[in-house]
Amino acid sequence: MLNTTIKKLNNLKKKFYNKKIAVIGDMMLDCYYWGEVSRISPEAPVPVVAIDNEFSRFGGAMNVAHNILTLGGIPLPIGVIGNDYNGKILRTLMAELKINDSFIIVDKDRPTTTKIRVIAHNQHVVRIDKEDITPINSKIENKIIDVLKKNIKNIDAIILEDYNKGVLTSRLIEEIINIANESKKIITVDPKFNNFFSYKSVTVFKPNRKETEDVLGIKIKTSEDITNAGKTLMEKLKAKYVLLTLGEEGVALFENGKTERKIPTKARKVADVSGAGDTVISTLTIALTAGADIYDAAYLANFAGGLVCEEVGIVPISIDKLFNEVIDEIKE
Numbered sequence: 001m002l003n004t005t006i007k008k009l010n011n012l013k014k015k016f017y018n019k020k021i022a023v024i025g026d027m028m029l030d031c032y033y034w035g036e037v038s039r040i041s042p043e044a045p046v047p048v049v050a051i052d053n054e055f056s057r058f059g060g061a062m063n064v065a066h067n068i069l070t071l072g073g074i075p076l077p078i079g080v081i082g083n084d085y086n087g088k089i090l091r092t093l094m095a096e097l098k099i100n101d102s103f104i105i106v107d108k109d110r111p112t113t114t115k116i117r118v119i120a121h122n123q124h125v126v127r128i129d130k131e132d133i134t135p136i137n138s139k140i141e142n143k144i145i146d147v148l149k150k151n152i153k154n155i156d157a158i159i160l161e162d163y164n165k166g167v168l169t170s171r172l173i174e175e176i177i178n179i180a181n182e183s184k185k186i187i188t189v190d191p192k193f194n195n196f197f198s199y200k201s202v203t204v205f206k207p208n209r210k211e212t213e214d215v216l217g218i219k220i221k222t223s224e225d226i227t228n229a230g231k232t233l234m235e236k237l238k239a240k241y242v243l244l245t246l247g248e249e250g251v252a253l254f255e256n257g258k259t260e261r262k263i264p265t266k267a268r269k270v271a272d273v274s275g276a277g278d279t280v281i282s283t284l285t286i287a288l289t290a291g292a293d294i295y296d297a298a299y300l301a302n303f304a305g306g307l308v309c310e311e312v313g314i315v316p317i318s319i320d321k322l323f324n325e326v327i328d329e330i331k332e
Contacts (some may be wrong), residue, residue: 006327013323017072017208021282024144024170024176025190026077026112027114028060029090037120042220043167047112056089057276059115060278064190068159068281070316073289078103078107078147080110080136080167082150087112103147107140108297109193110185113165135169144177157186157289159281160199164192166291173198183298186288197236203288205239206281220246226262230254239292243301245280251302253295261295263302279317280305300326 035051058066065075068119077099081087083106089114094101116128144167148158162168171197180187181201188204195217199205209220214231220229226244233242234254242254246271250264283304302316303326 004330006330008292009024009323009327009330010308012287012292012296013072013319014291016286016319019068019073019156019233019289020076021068021073021285021289022076022078022155022158022159023061023065023068024078024148024158025064026113026163026165026271027062027077027081027090027116027167028058028163028165029062029093030057030059030085031055031086031114032057033116033118035120037125040233042091047120047125047232049118049125050303056093057134058093060163061111061159061167062090062094062276064159064161064282065099066097067279067316068286069099070288070318070323073284073286075099076103076151077101078144080105080107080140081113082106082111083108083301086111086130088129093274103151105140105143107136107217110136110166113163131165133166135267136172138171141169141172141175144172145179147181150231152183152185155185156189157285159285160187160191160202161278161281162190162192162195168195172199177202186285188281188285188288189211190277198328199237199239201238202292203239204241204243204284205233205237206243206245206277206284207233208277209244212244224281227260230260241281243284243298245277245302245305251280251298253298255294263299265302265306276305276308279308285323288298303329 032055033051034053035049037047037049039048041048061219062078065077068075078250091101096161110132111130114130118125185202189199189202191207213220230242230244244252253261280301284297284301287300304322308315308317
């Protein structure tokens, strides 16, 4: 439970608005095809899906940027797309929401990272991925670094959103962290397996259980396992905080010189966990930027992640829904 008052929460909410958060990482497009199956293909033993509806949404780092927007902030997405049809769709979606696309770099040698999901009778039939996960070249790296340096004074915080699609190279990670720390900016990380230990000296490092298990070569089953994993990450990464997300078990917060703190997830009807990690890192970062302490920021982030799990598909959290739900819990 948050140790705060409704008045303090409302004051914190006001400070969310207009915070400028740079989101650097793998910009992705999620495409959905919904339909029905009434027969099997005569060409192969596979279902024929008659499409009733199709639409596209932000994925990856763009979903993080979308969450920043719906939380009242101003997202500044910095990343790479291809010179292709899906890139045009992504930019159209950005224009519709008035998200600044000035820092989106077009690389004609790689496609826009796209995940196509075919769904029939509410069942996921197949997913088709269009991507090139080779690391971006030094020319693109330099463009991203230059964009960040030129705009760092007007940025309140930076989120590094890594999906291992080639944008966050080890060199780029190191340069971005140096720029952030020299400018005394909050920098948070949602990592993946590759370059996991390149994210040294950040404000908050937020891995999930599986990522941590894979990198450390362990299984995290008990409370002791959680504690040992968190301490190991703190030692290796020299982060100010580590926030280890544990699914239905909530999150564990680690800080040098302080006892580990756990925040349980409120029991909810889980419909879809897709995008929950994006919501957690978005809420955590904007809350810190608004002046929340690390525990309150982690609590709000964990709460927000639980709320989006009630929705089907990747849906961003809204600032009103988050604060109204938290306030209702305090009243109980």
